[in-house]
Amino acid sequence: MVTSVTKGIQVDVEAKYQAEFSNPHQHHYVFTYKVTIINKSQHTFQLLKRKWEIFDAADNHKMVEGLGVVGQQPILEPGEVHTYVSGCNLISGMGKMKGTFTMEKLFDGQLLEVSIPEFQLIATIFDN
Incomplete structure (x- = not known):
């Protein structure tokens, strides 16, 4: 798991290779x-947007x-947590992702760019 904190908003990410949905012979890795977002600040925030950068070992970038x-x-009051699961496909067995969430402080409408920490995507047959 990787973690980053931006002005009291903590983002934890855990990635997992999905061998049962992948087909390495056809260059398809799932x-x-x-992602767990924890509001450790004293303010209420709403997550408005996401932006991801996805890289793979075949030199693709999207x-x-x-x-x-x-x-x-989601709206996160102080101390609240929001967790979700999503996925991506790569054409190689190795890659990485990173990004940002745009969140709005509901008290005054101020926007905050929250860092999503870079994490590795590695296809292994031993992944649990």
Whole structure:
């Protein structure tokens, strides 16, 4: 697991290779990642947008941007936690992801760019 904290918003990420949905002979590797967002600040925030950078060992790079996460724009009061699971496909068995969440402080409308820590995507037959 990797962790980053931006002005009291903690983001933890765990990635897992999904061998049962992958086909290495056809250069198709599936990964899931679990993201946990913890509001350790004294303010209420709403997650508005996400932006991901996805890299793989075949030298591919793509940007993915959109509203919310998995169809939600959660509001986190101080001390609250939001967890979700998503996934990505790569054409090689190794890669990495990193990104940002745009969050709005509901008290005054101030926007905050929250760092999503870089994490590795590695296909292994021993992954648990």
